[in-house]
Amino acid sequence: MSDPLRPADALRRIAFLLERAREPTHRVAAFRTAAAVVDTLGPDELDRRIRTKTLTDLRGIGPKTGAAIVQAHAGEVPEYLARLEETYGELVPLADDVAEFRAALRGDLHVHSDWSDGGSPIREMAEAAIGLGHEYMALTDHSPRLTVANGLSPERLERQLDVVAALNEELAPFRILTGIECDINVDGSLDQTDELLGRLDVVVASVHSDLRAESAAMTARMLAAVADPHTDVLGHCTGRLLIPREQREGRRQRPRPESTFDAEAVFTACVEHGTAVEINSRPERLDPPMRLLNLAVDLGCEFAVDTDAHAPGQLDWQGNGCERAVECGVPVEAVVNTWPADRLLEWTAG
């Protein structure tokens, strides 16, 4: 940190470190919001606001964010940022074998933006992925039925494809793969038009509703989705939540147990149909549980180690999944996101 940070960048760095520290999302969001407000001010206007002490009159800037802006503007490292850097600036090093596994990953296949229930624009997610050394990231916002997560209608998804195409020209050689986290409907069908699913690079299919269904029904539902030719990855297969979590608009979700289904049948179908089993790295999910991950390894599944990131700092979470993958003996070559983009895309198209 030799060069002084621009105020907006300082605010974003604070948000990033707060995420790493697993602070509540509204706290993190306050810094991202303030950064967006600063982005809209010209340098003269920012000067004037600081001189006249009227920064906090702006909607989205409070005493804490305002103080950080003033300090960064003066060329100092904001105090709050300095304290966070001290504690969270360096990642706790991973064990050697886990670090090696993680280094083999070239991208992430499950990422949300503010088009659905993520907190940040596509570009910021992509830039964070680039910062982590990724070669690609599949943008997988939610499907229409998941209205609580602002799922994308076919029309909005079409528009997103144009936005991604434009960003890809700018960010090359990095590649945003087009994608979706598609709800698996109760009857096992996928919640998006066939035509659009066919155009996407990566389809992650996940169960988000009726999670307490009885085992036979849940198994049939998952088998149908896994066999769907559009499905590439089976997302967070048990749906469990280990710890409470905050959602948009301050709602809290309580922990919940795994869904029940015939895992052997579902993973066997994954092998048959070339669908990868996701190793979801979110700390509240860590899905599949170890015993199921071991079973999937024994059955010869392929895997995707994903973060399911809803904010840039969360793209860092792949280490959680890698730890579990190493512990369960997942062969690194069976992890589809260790493959170069071209090979990956051949596989998803197949």
Ligand SMILES: [Zn+2]
């Ligand atoms: Zn999901």
Ligand SMILES: [Zn+2]
């Ligand atoms: Zn997701």
